[in-house]
Amino acid sequence: MRQSRSGPKTDTSQGRAAASDRRSVGLREVARVAGVSTATVSRAMNNPEIVSADLRARIDAAVQQLGWVPDGAARALSTRRSQTIGAVFPALSIGEFARATHAIQSELARLGYTLLLACSEYDPAQELSQVRKFVERGVDGLILVGQAHHPDTERLLHQRKIPYVNTFVYDRSQPGTCVGPDNHRALQMMTDHLADLGHVRFAAIAQSTLNNDRAGARLEGMRHALALRGLAARPQHVLIGKWTIGEGRALFRKLMQTDPRPTAIICGNAHLTVGAVLEALAMGLRLPDDVSIVGYDDIEVMSHLPVPVTTVRVPGDRIGATAARLLVSRLENKPFSEPLEAEAEIVIRSSSGPPPKDS
Amino acid sequence: MRQSRSGPKTDTSQGRAAASDRRSVGLREVARVAGVSTATVSRAMNNPEIVSADLRARIDAAVQQLGWVPDGAARALSTRRSQTIGAVFPALSIGEFARATHAIQSELARLGYTLLLACSEYDPAQELSQVRKFVERGVDGLILVGQAHHPDTERLLHQRKIPYVNTFVYDRSQPGTCVGPDNHRALQMMTDHLADLGHVRFAAIAQSTLNNDRAGARLEGMRHALALRGLAARPQHVLIGKWTIGEGRALFRKLMQTDPRPTAIICGNAHLTVGAVLEALAMGLRLPDDVSIVGYDDIEVMSHLPVPVTTVRVPGDRIGATAARLLVSRLENKPFSEPLEAEAEIVIRSSSGPPPKDS
DNA sequence: TTGTAGGCGTTATCAG
């Protein structure tokens, strides 16, 4: 029928590399060695059960002998699937994200996917450009952090129909799209804990909420909980800075120089928390007698500091693993029924207690 | 000439999806819209300067209008280059590796490459399988940790001619292949520091050296430095465990129950160090008066603990960035002249001092 | 169950 089967295959050898010159093992060589067609080899690799046992054996032997490794690019081109997932995190060396990265990676590996990783440095424009690059690289899906993305990011993903999941946030109005804690509620709970102990003068040491909807939601959660009791943190008691231990120390010290002093201090991330606690100890303050400090993210050191720290536990690894599974089930059109909200848990330790009597 | 230009293109439409049905924008549609050939579009994208200005403009307009994004898989298939680098780390949530990952990622992004990340969990077999998967995915190069790999890993990489660099090690006998500190020497220096202060009874709290050549080299460095002075750590003073803070505490406590007690304790990683220091403080010991503790990896908390910790600084970020640049220059056949040894620096703080008088 | 051959979207060669 088709009039095509004309020349090319007969090797006129003028391409960039004549087929006959190619020494690199390909499906073709395997097929030849095994004495079968390329289609059969392909099937033997992808659906072993539909190939007769003896052929399968011959093929496996040939594969072994030639040390053939399938070519992902060719497969991706043909199937329009790369078995690759991209993840863009604001930072990689922050505990919660590092744990999540690890969990995502191992979960994806288990499911036959590979992880492409990038970092946005808390900048939506960078996030966009990383996402763009991932799209060009042909990722099947994406894992992002937070809900606030560059409009073009959402547009691009929508138009290319690339599924993605937002992590470290939970928004019940967007079911099935995000995996994480309800940041607002987490801090509301933490604030309630302190208020229930009798605190009235609250302070916050937080990282910038610029381009960080999670941090913003947490601050709002605190504000909301306080407002419900007719309270509010004084402006000079709400300090924003970088997310380092040193910054935590500096901001804590600054807080202690105000008058009146706050009696309860809520920190916005693990580094700031560790800094605040260590500075308090360095200043000779007793926790929680002189002041209560609570943190965010239950990294291991929280329970080992001289005064174990009350903190919000964020199951970064569970979030990552769940996000990975969710994304893959969506890609493979499988149902998914695990809970997506990582209920934030308040871990109460010794750094929080009733406010000092004389305050 | 070529007798080929026969049928297929004339659309007999019997493939899985007839060319005419494909609505997805490709180079072809762009070419059609711009009224040029696909070759010209391709050139306009990759070598703009060799295409006349007006065509370039028309092409850019068409690209814009269609929202075309080049297909990485197709490009990879055609060029045999994926612009992708794979990195396999033993763990991702350890400070030094997290920092390195970050640095690698941003350096690669700058150079036009994308990072594929995986984790070996300190298991050569897992490393091998991750490397295999990366090879299938078509990475252009690899970044690994340490020098000890599964023999098949090296074989595979060698036979596929895939360049790779070993990080966090420095071996002067393998020039150009590894980037990192000389672990042996680092610990030798640290041990010398303590010995010079007068210590004689040394102890080590380390992670398993199984499948961890860096940790092994560090332990050897200590042994060697001691041997040069005719000293050695007693067997009961060399404790091996997991790399957590809790473990560091437990092992330190165990050490303090021996008789005689060691006066200088060398920890094998950051977590163990923090644990040991915090346990010492919890036990009411004074550092360095009662005992000296030194660590490995100068993470931020080291300088902020109640007693700032003497430690080895490992510039994970510099190592990562250098490794990335080295690998890319090799891929692009460019010369590379930056130093590959990340000279380990001993940061002396208050946790180390002369041994107690009465010892 | 197995073989045949076209097509996935780009690049690059070669001829104008």
Added chain:
DNA sequence: CTGATAACGCCTACAA
């Protein structure tokens, strides 16, 4: 400088 077209290596619809 531009156009035509053969690979790139694999998958899969279709035929046998």
